[in-house]
Structures are given as C-alpha cells and as structure tokens.
Amino acid sequence: xxxxxxxxxxxxxxxxxxxxxxxKENLKPKLAVILCGEDxxxxxxxxNKSKACDEVGIEFKEYLLPNETTQEELISLIDKLxxxxxxxxxLLQSPIPKGLNIxxxxxxxxxxxxxxxxxxxxxxxLAIGEDGFVPCTPLGIIKMFEKYKIDLEGKKAVVVxxxxxxxxxxxxxxxSKHATVTICHSRTxxxxxxxxxxDIVVSAVGKRNIIKEDMIKKGAVVIDVGMNVNEKGxxxxxxxxxxxxxxASYITPVPGGVGPMTIAMLMNNVIKAHKxxxxx
Ligand code: NDP
Numbered sequence: 001x002x003x004x005x006x007x008x009x010x011x012x013x014x015x016x017x018x019x020x021x022x023x024k025e026n027l028k029p030k031l032a033v034i035l036c037g038e039d040x041x042x043x044x045x046x047x048n049k050s051k052a053c054d055e056v057g058i059e060f061k062e063y064l065l066p067n068e069t070t071q072e073e074l075i076s077l078i079d080k081l082x083x084x085x086x087x088x089x090x091l092l093q094s095p096i097p098k099g100l101n102i103x104x105x106x107x108x109x110x111x112x113x114x115x116x117x118x119x120x121x122x123x124x125x126l127a128i129g130e131d132g133f134v135p136c137t138p139l140g141i142i143k144m145f146e147k148y149k150i151d152l153e154g155k156k157a158v159v160v161x162x163x164x165x166x167x168x169x170x171x172x173x174x175x176s177k178h179a180t181v182t183i184c185h186s187r188t189x190x191x192x193x194x195x196x197x198x199d200i201v202v203s204a205v206g207k208r209n210i211i212k213e214d215m216i217k218k219g220a221v222v223i224d225v226g227m228n229v230n231e232k233g234x235x236x237x238x239x240x241x242x243x244x245x246x247x248a249s250y251i252t253p254v255p256g257g258v259g260p261m262t263i264a265m266l267m268n269n270v271i272k273a274h275k276x277x278x279x280x
Contacts, residue, residue, distance in 0.1 A: 018264075031060050031270045034081075034091070049091070075108055089269065116135060117135040122134075137165065152178060168183070211239040219247075226238030
C-alpha cells in the first residue's frame, strides 16, 4: 500500500511558517489578483488564494474585469499594478475570455512581480537553472518530494502533459534535480510504454482515469495534478487512485494533494518577491 502524500497538511505547515516569518520580520507583502470573465472554477481558486493570503498575512487585492474587457484595458491594469510600489506580486487568473491574448499579458507582468513564474524571463531562468520565480504547481511538487525524502537523482520520471503552466516547468524542475525526464502529450503514440518503467509519474492532463493501474510500475511514485469531476460530481484527479494506491510507493490524493501545495507556493513566491523588493 502506497504512502499517501498529505499535501493538505504540508501546505498548512508551510503557510504557518510563512505567517511566522511575516510576523517576526514585520513584512507587508501584497498580492494583486486579476480575475477576468466569469469562469466559475476560477472564482473558487481566487477565493482559496484570498483565504490563504489572509491566513499568512499577505494583503490581497482582487481586480474583477468583465467578459467584455479589451486587451488594452487588461494591459493597462497590469501596467498600473507594475508601477504600484506596494504591490509585490501580480497574478492573472487563467483562463481569460476568448479573444484576449494571455501570453502577451503574462509577458507584460514585470519579472520581479511575476509570482506565477509565467513571464518568459522566469521561464528562461528555470530553463537555465538560475533562481527566479518557479510556477507554483511544479514548485509545490518538488517540496513534496523533499518533505517525503523522495530522491530524484538518476530516476526515470515521466510527465504527462506539456502545458506552459504545469507540464513543461515540471519537467524542468525534475531535470534540475537530475532525473531522466520524458514528456508525454496527446500525440504520444504509446503512453503505456513510456510509463511502464517510470520511477516517478506526474500526470497533468485533466482527464479522469487516464492513468490506469496496469500502466504503472510497482513501487512508482505517482503525482496527480489533474482536477476533474467524477460521475457523482466530486473532485477527482487523472489517476485511478483506488487501484494505483495498492501498487505505488507514494501517491497524492485529489483533493488534498497537489492543489493545496500550489496555493502555499504562491504565498511563498509573494513573500520572496516582497523580500527581494525590500532589499533593493
Ligand atoms: P492543459 O489542458 O493546458 O494541458 C493538458 C495537457 O495534457 C496537454 O499537454 C495535452 O497534450 C495533454 N493531453 C491531453 N490528452 C492527453 C492524452 N490522452 N494523453 C496524454 N496527454 C494528453 O492543462 P493544464 O496543464 O493547465 O492542467 C492539467 C490539469 O491539471 C487540469 O486538470 C487542471 O485543472 C489541473 N491543474 C491543477 C492544479 C493544481 O494545483 N492541482 C494547477 C493547474 C492545473 P497537447 O499539448 O498535445 O494538447
């Protein structure tokens, strides 16, 4: 039976440590979140981020933009927040309404306020192995490996999914920890073959049960980033948790695994941005 990685508890521990830091060092960090459009899931994510900010002692300011927002209006808000000396971090919640260019918006956020790590400058920093802002989900997963003392060096890691926000930065993070990394995606011919002897599997697809028990090697570490809804309307991941948890050595649940760690890492990145600003 696999060890179930308790992301909820680890995230709580991290938030508590950050809160202590904020109090002890009298920090005044501030996060600005832009929510553009009416995506219901995004509203829930933003609410959770706001709660975490409250808990840690980060000032949280939400900017709600309507569906009809133009690219110019979005960019002009980002420019305003870039100039605001009190704002340490700017987060643009995705997705944004169709017709708007999210990549251009990410590129507009100053690298030093880019707490999501999506600006090409930070993407490049991660690629060349320099310190910058690392996207919160992969960063949270690396923290889980550290906490559970899961050694990555020389391990065969397979990341399923190649998005800019999860799959690609995850692969970079694993590479920087000396894993041998394979990235799979929708055009991968035989996913089973790629996964067969993987020591570490990270699934970031967004399809329920795409990772089945017979695809996984006995003793593998299985990290489930997916957020899907099952037939009962309950949140579930990409992985067949019930069966794979009998075969893996470590596994993350959904909910209570990667999700809370993503938010804890956002808090971590905002405080990091604030401290860098204070040093200047
Ligand atoms: P995207 O939709 O941007 O990317 C999904 C990836 O999965 C793509 O690279 C796609 O390939 C690949 N894919 C689709 N079908 C298959 C398949 N049959 N076999 C192999 N690969 C496939 O999603 P995100 O990266 O943004 O998110 C992935 C999941 O993680 C979602 O469920 C999302 O909700 C969740 N998520 C969870 C977070 C958390 O904190 N827990 C944070 C962020 C996301 P291709 O590139 O070829 O299209």
